[in-house]
Amino acid sequence: MSELQLKDLYDGFRNPDTIRSLAKQIADEAKNLKMPLRIMEVCGGHTHTIMKYGLPQLLPDTISFIHGPGCPVCIMPKERIDHAIALAKMENTILLTLGDMIRVPGSKTSLAQERAAGYDIRPLYTPMDALKIAKENPDKRVVFFAIGFETTTPMTAAVIKATIEQNITNLFFHINHVLVPPAVDAIMADGKAQINAFIGPSHVSVISGAKIYQPLPDKYKTPVVVSGFEPVDVLQGILMIVRQQVQERADLEIEYTRSVTMEGNTIAQKLIDTYLQPRSHFRWRGIGDIPDSALEIRPEFAYLDAEKIFGDILPNEPIDDHKLCICGTILKGLAKPMECKVFGTACTPNTPLGSCMVSSEGACNAYYRYAGVLA
Amino acid sequence: MCLSIPSKVVKIDSESNIAIVDTMGVTRKAGLELVEKEDIKVGDYVLIHIGFVMNKIDDEDALESLKVYKEILEIMDEDERQKLVLEDDNCENRGA
Numbered sequence: 086m087s088e089l090q091l092k093d094l095y096d097g098f099r100n101p102d103t104i105r106s107l108a109k110q111i112a113d114e115a116k117n118l119k120m121p122l123r124i125m126e127v128c129g130g131h132t133h134t135i136m137k138y139g140l141p142q143l144l145p146d147t148i149s150f151i152h153g154p155g156c157p158v159c160i161m162p163k164e165r166i167d168h169a170i171a172l173a174k175m176e177n178t179i180l181l182t183l184g185d186m187i188r189v190p191g192s193k194t195s196l197a198q199e200r201a202a203g204y205d206i207r208p209l210y211t212p213m214d215a216l217k218i219a220k221e222n223p224d225k226r227v228v229f230f231a232i233g234f235e236t237t238t239p240m241t242a243a244v245i246k247a248t249i250e251q252n253i254t255n256l257f258f259h260i261n262h263v264l265v266p267p268a269v270d271a272i273m274a275d276g277k278a279q280i281n282a283f284i285g286p287s288h289v290s291v292i293s294g295a296k297i298y299q300p301l302p303d304k305y306k307t308p309v310v311v312s313g314f315e316p317v318d319v320l321q322g323i324l325m326i327v328r329q330q331v332q333e334r335a336d337l338e339i340e341y342t343r344s345v346t347m348e349g350n351t352i353a354q355k356l357i358d359t360y361l362q363p364r365s366h367f368r369w370r371g372i373g374d375i376p377d378s379a380l381e382i383r384p385e386f387a388y389l390d391a392e393k394i395f396g397d398i399l400p401n402e403p404i405d406d407h408k409l410c411i412c413g414t415i416l417k418g419l420a421k422p423m424e425c426k427v428f429g430t431a432c433t434p435n436t437p438l439g440s441c442m443v444s445s446e447g448a449c450n451a452y453y454r455y456a457g458v459l460a
Numbered sequence: 461m462c463l464s465i466p467s468k469v470v471k472i473d474s475e476s477n478i479a480i481v482d483t484m485g486v487t488r489k490a491g492l493e494l495v496e497k498e499d500i501k502v503g504d505y506v507l508i509h510i511g512f513v514m515n516k517i518d519d520e521d522a523l524e525s526l527k528v529y530k531e532i533l534e535i536m537d538e539d540e541r542q543k544l545v546l547e548d549d550n551c552e553n554r555g556a
């Protein structure tokens with residue numbers, strides 16, 4: 086019998102006293118920093134924790150956070166959302182996707198608005214439900230609009246595998262899975278955000294392994310600490326970063342050792358590799374085209390690829406964001422949500438103008454919800 | 461999308477390759493496609509993401525981290541108490 090209780094896992098990593106004492110330890114050690122720390126937390130889950138627990142207020146002024154592009158909903162360009170809408174509007178079709186995706190505005194409407202207009206668009210709790218829906222509707226086409234970083238990719242691969250094994254012929258996949266390392270590399274190569282340390286994503290790393298970030302310390306001499314999502318994890322990660330900087334090291338370290346290894350989940354990695362391959366180009370919302378930064382279905386399985394099969398009805402023109410929206414600048418780490426003219430006025434979680442306001446992992450949404458902590 | 465709340469495995473249905481887990485008192489099903497079947501046992505802590513078990517949480521590691529944090533807390537408390545006393549000693553307004 087394990088000595089660990091569920092309660093320890095829930096409460097232990099959120100304990101306010103632990104949070105305070107860790108913050109103090111960081112403040113003490115940060116006195117030895119030779120230059121201010123600009124830490125990018127790549128993942129929207131971390132942005133959420135940082136804002137929810139008011140971590141910037143607990144830390145010295147020499148440590149600031151740059152919010153990264155790791156929110157799968159926020160980086161989806163409008164033309165891809167228009168794809169989903171075009172697919173949903175095909176005759177006899179059910180369109181499936183995950184969570185917040187249905188609220189993100191495309192060029193004219195969102196999937197949620199189209200659903201209200203009568204199209205059969207369903208948010209899924211788990212991609213596995215796609216199999217059930219396809220089987221229950223044999224006379225309909227079912228398209229799964231798959232989104233997410235490395236974290237959700239193996240689940241899509243598992244559904245593709247089951248579709249083939251169970252001979253389901255009416256289920257198709259529109260793949261929008263994106264990869265963290267090329268996006269982070271693009272931001273570093275650009276250099277404007279002046280990031281000098283990274284908090285590495287939690288769940289992406291559970292799947293891919295921490296090893297995928299090795300190029301950051303190697304190429305840019307930038308420390309990376311893979312942290313868990315709990316506030317204590319994030320603070321511990323920051324402490325490890327401060328120590329690296331003070332000792333003039335740039336290493337890849339794992340704070341989140343209870344779930345992350347260097348190698349990651351190799352079963353999941355194999356599953357991805359069997360069905361998906363890198364795509365030469367993908368346009369990130371606000372950031373622009375990044376080569377090899379996303380995945381697509383392998384040519385052997387092209388008969389499942391909605392982008393190929395229904396290609397002739399899918400719009401191809403790149404569509405830029407609303408002209409007032411500065412999501413792209415925020416995702417590149419060059420601005421904070423409050424710098425947007427319509428933040429909290431014309432753009433709120435209920436009336437999102439841009440993608441960063443939609444998902445709870447988006448920087449604008451996190452600032453909006455937890456602004457009270459900031460004041 | 462990403463929640464990191466740990467779940468406890470309460471039952472394994474090997475026929476349908478599904479684990480029944482308890483997440484803060486809520487019972488849910490989770491697919492075992494992404495893990496080695498022999499690796500997951502009843503009583504294990506796991507992370508669930510969009511209906512799948514992603515990995516097993518290393519109990520010992522979690523316990524170890526929690527212990528370290530407790531120690532930090534205890535040391536800091538003493539340290540802080542001392543600081544308070546010292547700061548009090550230096551207080552310019554004493555007796556004002």
Ligand code: SF4
Pocket residue numbers: 409410411412415422425426427428429432433437438439440441442449
């Ligand atoms: S507040 Fe809204 S419009 Fe402004 S950057 Fe954020 S998402 Fe875009």
